[in-house]
Amino acid sequence: MTIYQVALVAVVALPALGAAAVALLPARPARLTGVAVSAITLLPIILLPFARSSTWTTYSANPAGPRLWTEVDVSWVPALHLDFHLGVDGVSYPLVALTGLLTALCTAYLLKSSGRALIALLLVLEAGIAGTFLSFDLILFFLFFEVVLLPMYAVIAGWGGDDRRRAARKFVLYTLFGSVFLLLGVVTVAVSAGTADLAELIGGAGLDRTTQYAAFTLLAIAFAVKAPLWPLHTWLPDAHTQAPTVGSVILAGVLLKMGTYGLIRVGVGVAPLGAEKAAPVLGILAVAAIIAGALICLRQTELKRLIAYSSVGHMGFVLLGIATLSVTGLQAALLGNVAHGLITGLLFFLAGAIKDRAHTGELAELGGLRETAPRLAGALGFAAIASLGLPGLAGFWGEAFAVVAAVQRGGGLWTTLAVLAAVGGALTAAYFLRLLRRVTHGPAVISLSPTIAGREWLAWSPLVVLTLAVGLVPTLVLAATSAPMRALVEALP
């Protein structure tokens, strides 16, 4: 085993073992352990890109298959086509890094809080999410996809707002409803192809047209619930509004990405014919999500709910990018994924900070933040402007190029979709500016403490820096994505 393979396994194993340790230790050392584990997990994540230099030695028999930087493949349950096959490439790496980063920030944010169960749950979530991004076996992918379900339920139900039980129940039942389609989809693929190895399956090898249609339909529904794609999004606002700050950050930052990543890697990868057939439907729904999300946001009166609905719109752009099935579109989707994770993570941290101080999230009861807490208002302004897609910040590239990709795709339908998406982008600006006008400007209606604690700076600043960095140098994310995306697109009919 090379050091890179060890690192690959460690990305999943460390948080899992750490969670067990945190659950067993007494509260105070447990919190320190949790923070330490989430920080140490960043080390193997930092190490992984160095495996890239040896890329060309990993030879794949499948020309459309991903060129993995490094991989681990151990047979686990042959009876169910299940191999413990982890791998990393340019598509999954940015999301894995984002997962590690956000988890580390969230555990650090919780260092001073009481109790340790929340930290343990965050580590389990990290293991599950990172495992999903790293799985190169369909059944293993499904397994990791399911791992996050109950811990996220527990996070919302245990530490959420007043209406947390209902929101948590809605979350868990809705997303399980999605993942049963995933189960049916991956088993359909595994049974008809006789293997569940994603590296072999990508490109649609070995699946006939009918199977691909069926598989893509099942998988698309599963990922559309998770992402979420309008009209299957209704669990999201409740979950976000009720979840604790760290829960919202992880949920918006990386959990939703399991849906979009899955759609690119598993949906489009395994069933390209199905994807080709379903692309217009996906595109229309994605644009509907953009418009609906923006219009709903214009009417929102609660801070976290507004940010939650804005996620529906942003994920709409990501899905539009995927639906175009072009290299530009898919890359825009990947970039949009990461940008949304950074920016919305930051927005939820800030919303949490405001709610902690003001004890309300109602826009009507907030106001004049610029005067009472100028730094907080500045950070919120930065995040909101990044989220509305100002060029030079991370949010711009994904959304702009999703529209560009739709225009490039040509034809009446896609041009219309591109125009509508662009209008949706303008509406995004409208509601974020409305948010800023309500919260930061105007007379100060509420007095709140302007001091920002060290842990808050610690949690926000990496996200601010990365939002700028990705906005200025988008190749940070896209560096290694063009080859795998081109391979995916070439497999299309």
Next chain:
Amino acid sequence: MTAQTVDHVSLLPLYAAAGTAVLVLLADLVVARRSAIFGALVVGGLATAVCAIVVGGSRVGTFCAGASCSWVPSPLAMTAAVVFAGLTVGVLGLSVPSLRLGTAPAGEFCFLLACSMTGGVVVGYAGDLITLIVGVETLTLPLYLLVGLRRFAPGEKVSTASASASVTFFLISVVSTAIALLGAALNYAATGALHLDRLIDGAGPFAPVADAGVALLVIGLAFKVAAVPLHAWAPATYEGAPLPVAAYLSTASKLGGVLALAAIVSRVDAAALTGVLAVLTMTVGNLVALRQTRMVRLLAWSSIAQAGYILAALALGAAGVAAAAAYSVFFVVLELVAFGVVVALRAPGADGGSLLAYRGAGRRSPWLGAALVLAFAGLAGLPPGLAGLFAKVTVVDALIDNGHGWLAGVVALNAVIGLAYYVRVSALLYTKAEAPGISVVDPALLEAATHPRLPVPRVVGFVLVAASLVAVALGFAPQLLFDALV
């Protein structure tokens, strides 16, 4: 005519199981000390498991007429015998605290349990219909008594719940056995087949008789697994039975029914009937479980629903037997953990109680709470209950592989309904105490007084740890089970 040669080695598991019953009886007569009786049953149970493993699954059968044998060792039979022995010992462990209190005479209780185990072993190895039905009856007959075997201390409030549960169970079971026997007889009249490997679909003018026979056999045995619409006895019986016996009913007794059904449906075509039973069983079981307010009834309805998933695999015929067997083993382990936690959380001899009694139990007893969450997550088919996840994947895999995608869809959607109540109970375990209606100086003290944390008897704790370890081990290495079944 030559005398039939009997291969006594392949009969070893049966000898061990039946010998256990005799040993327990003798221990009760001669030594008359509880520890000796318990020891005899534990040793006998372990010996049965060891014998089953020693005999293995590839030995030729015995009691043969021509090529067809009445006693057929197979990998499935071996696994089943080991599971039956394990469940018997486990249920004994769960019963020990209440037996020490004298809620039931220990000697009789253990003897009946050993007899039931013997029946279970026979079901697995049975090679003809008569042996099969005798095995099923030997498995169930002692349970009528075990369900009703409840003594009350002087001054304790006498309840007739267990007696009425026993009578319900007895009546339904007798009727179902009669139906199964009638089915076997009709099938024999039409096809002349008694040995399982000679069972064939009817042909010619007698085909309707043969089909009716098969249908009656399946229906008779479906009573045993509490398949809807033949399920009504189960919740009432589980609720009235002592908790460990309810655990045995929903694990070992159900496994026996599944094995018997598997023996039939793998040879003759009963796919339509089994498929309908499966859809009804899982859907009704899950929907009714949503409304339950008592722990044992909830577990009863959930185990009805689980039987539906097993029946779905059996609807595939021979192709689904391995999946059904694997699911059953995963299920009984998780179910034993769930019942074990319920036993541990309740006072010895108490019933399962209302769900509200479990509020905050996971905060008071973190390990028990974790075990119950593991079991419920597994029954819902989600991590951390990996064993349950693999169980569900196994069944869905088998269904899709054999072109029953629609049934796989029903199974998967039912898993969503199932999660609703599993998650409700699991969340209840960690819910904080409800504020009392009146003002109280120290609510925590009041909570501790009204919901005392009971010490877990060592033997119950041991069974729980063992069962949980098996569940975790099966979750990480399910291939062990799949290998043992083929």
